[in-house]
Every structure is written in C-alpha cells, then in structure tokens.
Amino acid sequence: MSVTREQLYEECWAEPMTKVAARHEVSSSFLARVCERLNVPRPPRGYWAQIAVGRTPKKPPLPAAGPMHELEWSKGDGRETVSSVTPEAPKESAPEPASNIVKVSRTLHRLIAGARVHFEKVRGSDNGYLRPYKKHLVDVYVSKGVLERALSFGNRLFGAFEHRGYRACLAPGSLPLRREQLDERMETGSARHYWRNGWGPDRLTVVFIGTVAIGLTIFELSESVEASYSDGVYVRVEPQMRKGTGRYGSMSTWTSRHDMPSGRLGVRMYSPYWRAAWEQFWREGKRGELESKIGEMMAAAEEQAAPVAARVAEAERKAAEEQVRWEAEQQRRRVEELERRRMERLKASREQLLSVIKSWETGQWAEAFFEDVLQRGAALPQEARGDVEKRVARARGLLGGVDTLKRFADWVSPEQGDDGT
Numbered sequence: 001m002s003v004t005r006e007q008l009y010e011e012c013w014a015e016p017m018t019k020v021a022a023r024h025e026v027s028s029s030f031l032a033r034v035c036e037r038l039n040v041p042r043p044p045r046g047y048w049a050q051i052a053v054g055r056t057p058k059k060p061p062l063p064a065a066g067p068m069h070e071l072e073w074s075k076g077d078g079r080e081t082v083s084s085v086t087p088e089a090p091k092e093s094a095p096e097p098a099s100n101i102v103k104v105s106r107t108l109h110r111l112i113a114g115a116r117v118h119f120e121k122v123r124g125s126d127n128g129y130l131r132p133y134k135k136h137l138v139d140v141y142v143s144k145g146v147l148e149r150a151l152s153f154g155n156r157l158f159g160a161f162e163h164r165g166y167r168a169c170l171a172p173g174s175l176p177l178r179r180e181q182l183d184e185r186m187e188t189g190s191a192r193h194y195w196r197n198g199w200g201p202d203r204l205t206v207v208f209i210g211t212v213a214i215g216l217t218i219f220e221l222s223e224s225v226e227a228s229y230s231d232g233v234y235v236r237v238e239p240q241m242r243k244g245t246g247r248y249g250s251m252s253t254w255t256s257r258h259d260m261p262s263g264r265l266g267v268r269m270y271s272p273y274w275r276a277a278w279e280q281f282w283r284e285g286k287r288g289e290l291e292s293k294i295g296e297m298m299a300a301a302e303e304q305a306a307p308v309a310a311r312v313a314e315a316e317r318k319a320a321e322e323q324v325r326w327e328a329e330q331q332r333r334r335v336e337e338l339e340r341r342r343m344e345r346l347k348a349s350r351e352q353l354l355s356v357i358k359s360w361e362t363g364q365w366a367e368a369f370f371e372d373v374l375q376r377g378a379a380l381p382q383e384a385r386g387d388v389e390k391r392v393a394r395a396r397g398l399l400g401g402v403d404t405l406k407r408f409a410d411w412v413s414p415e416q417g418d419d420g421t
Contacts, residue, residue, distance in 0.1 A: 002074040005038045009062045012040060016048050024075060033110075037172075039069040066211050070172055087212040087273070087309045109158040111138040111168060111205065112151050119147055127234060128261045129220070131199040136170070139205035141182060141198060142220035143261035150265060153291060154218050157267070160294050161207045161301075168216070170203040177213060177272035179204050184219045184266065185259055186283065204272055209305035212312075217268040221283055222259040234258050265290050269301060271308045275315035278308055342414070349414045356411050360404045370396060 003011075003024070011020045012035065021031040035042050041060050050057045065071055107113075118134040125131050128143045142150045158168035171177050182198060206213040227234035237255050264287055270279035280300055284290045370392050377388035 002072045004072045005040055005065060005069075006062065008035065008038060008073065009040045012042055013059055017042065026075060034073050037070050038073060039063055039065050066167075066208065087312055088210055109155050109162070109168070111158055111170070112155045115140070116147065116151060119151075127222075127258065129199065135202035137201050138170070139179070139201050139215075139217045140219070141184060141200075141217065142265070143263075145261070146220050146263055146265065149287075150218050150220065153265060156291060157216070157218075157294055157297065158207070160298060164298060166207050166209055166298075166301075168205070168207045170201075171206045171213060171272070173203060175213070176274065177204050177206070177215070178274065179215060179217075179272065180270060180279065182217055182219060182268065184222045186221045186223050186262065186264075206272065207301060209301055210309075212305040212309050213272055214301045214305065214308070215268075215270040215272040217270075219266050219268065221262045221264045221266050223262040224257050225260050226255045227258040227260060228255050234260065236260055263287060267293075267297060269297065269304075271304075271311070273308065273312045273315070275318070276308050276311035278304055278311075280304075346414045349412055352411055356404070356407045359407055363399070363404060366396075366399055 011023075017028045017031060021028040024031065026034075032042060034040075040062065047057055115138050118132050118137055119130050119140070121133055123131040123133060129141060130144060130147065138151075138154060140147075140150050140154060161168045179200060182200070184198070204213075205216045207216060208214075226237040228237055229235075264284040266281060266283040267290065268279060268281050271277060282290060282293050282297060373388060373392055377385050380388065
C-alpha cells in the first residue's frame with residue numbers, strides 16, 4: 001500500500017515516529033530516511049515532551065516537493081513517483097562566491113556513509129578498477145588503493161554543496177536522467193583500442209542547483225602503461241620486470257599497452273538531461289590537489305545551472321513541436337489509409353456487382369438455351385424426351401442455378417465494408 005507525502009506528514013505529526021514506524025513495519029531511522037526522500041519535515045527532539053505538558057509547539061507546513069523528491073512511498077516494492085517539473089535555476093544567485101575553504105562536517109554525508117563496505121565486495125576486474133556488486137551507490141570509479149581518498153574527497157565535496165544549500169543525493173530512478181559513458185583517461189586524444197567495460201551505478205549521483213540536476217562522478221584517472229597478462233588480469237610492468245631479473249626473471253616478456261589506474265583523482269560534472277549536453281572535468285596533476293578546486297567546481301555548477309535549464313526548456317519545446325508534427329503526420333497517414341481502404345472497398349464492391357450482373361446475363365442466356373432445348377425435345381419420343389430433361393437438369397446444376405435475387409443479396413456494398421474509423 002502506497003503512502004503519499006501528505007499522508008506521511010499527517011502521521012508523523014500525529015504521533016511519535018516510533019509508533020508510525022512500527023505501524024509500517026520499519027525502523028524509525030529507516031522512516032526518517034523516507035521522510036527525507038519525500039521532503040516531509042519531522043517533529044524536532046523534545047516535541048512530544050512539550051505536547052505532554054500541555055504546550056503547543058509550532059508545526060511547520062508541508063513544503064513543496066522538488067524534482068529530487070519522491071511523491072509517495074510503498075514498503076518493499078521499490079516504486080518511486082517524483083514530481084515532474086521542468087528544471088529551473090535559482091532565481092537569485094548564491095549570496096557569496098564559492099570559496100575553496102571547505103568546512104568539514106563531523107558526520108559522514110549520507111552518500112558516503114556505509115559506501116566503503118560495498119566497494120570492498122567487488123566482481124573480478126582485469127584493469128584494477130573496483131566493480132561493486134551493489135549498484136545503488138555513489139558514483140565513484142576507482143581502484144582499491146585510492147578508495148579511501150576518493151570517499152573522503154566525496155564527503156568534502158558533497159558537504160560543501162549542502163553547506164551552500166544545494167542537495168547532493170542519488171537521483172530518483174523515475175526522473176528521465178542519463179549518465180554518459182565515462183572516459184577516465186588522462187590523455188583522451190587517441191582512440192581506445194578496446195572497449196572499456198567500466199562500472200557504473202544504477203542511479204546518478206547529482207547535486208540540485210535549484211531544481212536543476214548536475215551529475216557528479218568521482219573517478220581515478222587511468223594512464224597508458226605497459227602491462228603483462230597474468231592469471232586473468234593485466235599487471236603493470238615495472239622497470240625490474242623488464243630487466244627479467246630477480247623475482248620477475250621467469251615472467252613472460254610479451255607486453256602490451258593498457259589503460260590502468262594512476263592513483264590520481266578526477267571529477268566530472270555533466271548535464272544528465274537529454275538534448276542538453278554539457279560536461280566539465282577536473283583532473284589532478286599531482287595527488288591531493290583536487291580538494292583545492294572544490295570552490296571552482298561549485299562555481300561551475302552554479303554558473304551552468306541556468307544554461308542547462310535553458311537547454312532543457314528549449315529541448316522540451318522542440319520535443320513538443322516534434323510531437324505535434326508527429327501526431328499530425330500520424331493523422332495524415334490514418335486519413336490516407338482510410339481513403340485507400342475506402343477506394344479498395346469501392347473497387348471490390350463494383351467488381352462484385354459487375355460479376356453478379358454478368359452472372360445474370362449468363363443465366364438468362366443459359367435459361368433461354370435450356371428452354372429451347374426442352375421445347376425441341378417435347379417433340380421426341382417419351383424415352384428420348386426423358387433423356388433430354390435429365391441432361392438439362394444436370395447442366396443447370398453445373399452452372400449453379402440462375403437465382404439472381406440470391407446472388408444480388410450476397411453482394412457487399414462499400415458501406416458494409418466500412419468499419420467506421
């Protein structure tokens with residue numbers, strides 16, 4: 001059974017969360033996360049104690065749902081219904097320019113909390129990048145060696161956005177957003193010589209600037225290196241391996257170039273909207289320098305929100321025009337098809353009618369012939385006359401009779417073939 005935002009709001013302010021959660025057979029912490037997803041305010045700490053002593057603390061109104069918020073929740077079925085609005089950038093700019101001085105929260109951001117354990121449960125990979133089994137995760141594509149640093153950086157980045165009043169979250173699955181294929185290479189000028197089967201989440205990681213979703217991907221840059229294939233994976237060829245001495249002396253000398261993790265992080269911001277393409281990359285030249293660019297990243301997101309929203313609106317306008325043209329074309333084709341069928345029915349009906357008339361003419365001619373035969377046979381002896389009558393009867397049967405009224409009744413007029421559509 002689905003619960004709407006309005007219903008959940010009334011329930012949460014009518015009795016304590018523990019009772020509401022028990023009724024829905026979930027924990028109170030889980031229900032708190034559901035309220036956050038639906039943008040439903042919850043009573044603050046001490047609210048029910050004030051009610052118990054006769055006070056009436058202020059109850060905030062239910063705020064409007066944005067495009068990042070679900071409109072209803074149903075336990076266990078995974079369904080989401082979100083508000084469908086054309087994204088719009090904030091009407092007023094942020095009160096102050098984005099700063100590279102980032103305040104670090106003492107608590108982990110919800111996108112980062114609990115993520116590490118899932119990045120440690122991974123599928124096999126031939127290139128060193130982690131491929132978690134769980135797909136409902138923050139968009140991080142790195143190797144094991146830099147996972148901790150990537151998650152720490154993500155925590156600072158998401159926290160910085162939320163400190164500015166922008167919500168960072170996993171995009172609701174029912175929003176029509178898409179994640180472009182990631183090119184994690186340092187040098188992107190040359191074509192990749194093989195298909196990279198990189199990991200990607202099933203939900204985009206986004207930050208909402210106003211109601212505009214900006215996609216975020218934290219990734220580890222790859223570099224083209226010599227690698228040797230061993231036990232199902234590619235191993236970077238180190239200098240001592242090329243010498244063929246020491247512990248690597250027995251290894252195969254056959255190598256090829258492959259894109260492998262470099263230990264340096266990158267960030268991609270992009271527009272997840274159809275027909276509103278935009279993306280921007282930040283890549284570390286040396287390890288650790290990416291954090292100094294967080295302010296620059298926030299400024300880019302703020303700057304691009306309005307152009308992206310404008311491109312989305314223009315795309316929707318063009319899509320609406322295309323829809324009108326498509327519907328007009330479909331209507332034209334339907335009219336043409338109805339006319340074609342009408343002409344075919346008219347032609348078939350006319351041909352059938354001519355066939356009935358022709359059969360009548362043939363029947364009249366045949367009947368005159370048979371009557372003449374019978375008249376001439378009447379002068380013959382009885383035995384011979386009987387023979388003639390039998391042969392005329394067989395001949396009449398062979399021609400199917402001359403019942404013109406029945407044949408005319410079987411004629412299908414053009415109107416009888418019209419289905420009325």
